[in-house]
Amino acid sequence: MKTTLKIFLFLVVAFGFSATAMAQSATATATSTVMTPIAISKTVDMSFGNIIPGGTTGTVVLTTSSTRSVTGGVTLPPSGNAGTITSAAFTVSGTSGASYAVTLPSSDVTLTGPSSNTMTANTFTSNSTGTITGGSVTLSVGATLNVGANQVAGTYTSSNFTVTVAYN
C-alpha cells in the first residue's frame, strides 16, 4: 500500500516535469500486466457438528479437511449422531500463478446459543497454498471451538467472521 502511494506521488512529479519540458518531449512505452482482480466467495459455512460437553472445559479442533478432534472434557458422539461437520469453504479466483495471502480472524469469534450462552472459536487455520492455480482455488478454513464445562445444550451460531485475500 505504501509502495503504491509512493509511485503515485512520483508520477505526479514526473507529470509536472513533462508538462514544463513540453518543448523537448520524448516518447517512451510503458508496459503493465493487468491482473484479474482477486475475488473470494463463500461456498460453505463452518459447522462443528454435534458435541457433548463434559464437567470440565474442552475444545473441538476442526481441521481444514473437516475432521474433528477434542481436548479436555468434550466428547464427540459416534458418526450416527455426529451432525454436520464441515470446515468453511471459499472459492478464491484471480490470475493463475499469482501468489496471494489469506487473513483469518485474529480475535475470538463468539457463537451464541440458547439463553445467551456463548462459546468462542479461535485459532483459525487455512489450507492455502498461497498460489492461485487454474484461475480459482478452493480455500478451506478450520478453527478451534472452546466449550465450557457443562455447556448448555442447543444450537450455537456466530455472527459473521471475515476472511480476506490479497495479492502479495
Place this chain on the structure above:
Amino acid sequence: MKKFIHISSFLCWIILLCGNLSYAQTSINAHASAEVIQALTATEGAALNFGRFSPESAGGEIRLSPDGIRSSTGSVALGGGLYNPAIFNISGQPDFNVVVNLPSAPVLLANSSNGKTMQVTNWESIPASSASGIKIQSSGQLTLNVGATLKVGNMNDNPVGLYNGTYAVTFSYN
C-alpha cells in the same frame, strides 16, 4: 497533441493503479455453528429384585422378565413379597439413538454370611438392547426396564439368606 498523449497515458496509469488498489484484496463473511447436545445420564430408578423363593431339593431357575413377570423352573418355589425388574431413567438429546449394553457374562450374587453364590444370566431389556435404534424420546427421557434369569442351586448350594451383587449397564450415543 503530444501533451494530450502524455496526459492520457498519465490518466491510464492512474486508472491502472487505482484499479489495482481496489482489487488487490477482497473479503468475505462466513458463519460458524455448533450443536451442543445433552450429555447422556442414567440413574437407577429401581434395583433388580428377584424376590423371595425357596430352592427346595434341586434348585432351578427364576426368570424375571423386564416387564415384571416372574416364572420358575426346576424345584424352585416362588414366595410372596416384592419383586421387580430394574428400571433405569436415562436422559439425553431428544430423538438421538443410544446403544444399551447389558452384562454379557454371568453376574454373581453372593451371600455375605456364608460366601455362597448364585449366577444371574440371560439379561434382557425393554426396549430390547439388540434393537437397532433405541431412541431418546422427544421429552429427552428414556426408561429402560431390565430383567434376567437367576440360577438357583439346591438347599446346600444356596442356603437361606440374602444374596446380592452389582452389575453394569452402559448407555452410549450411537
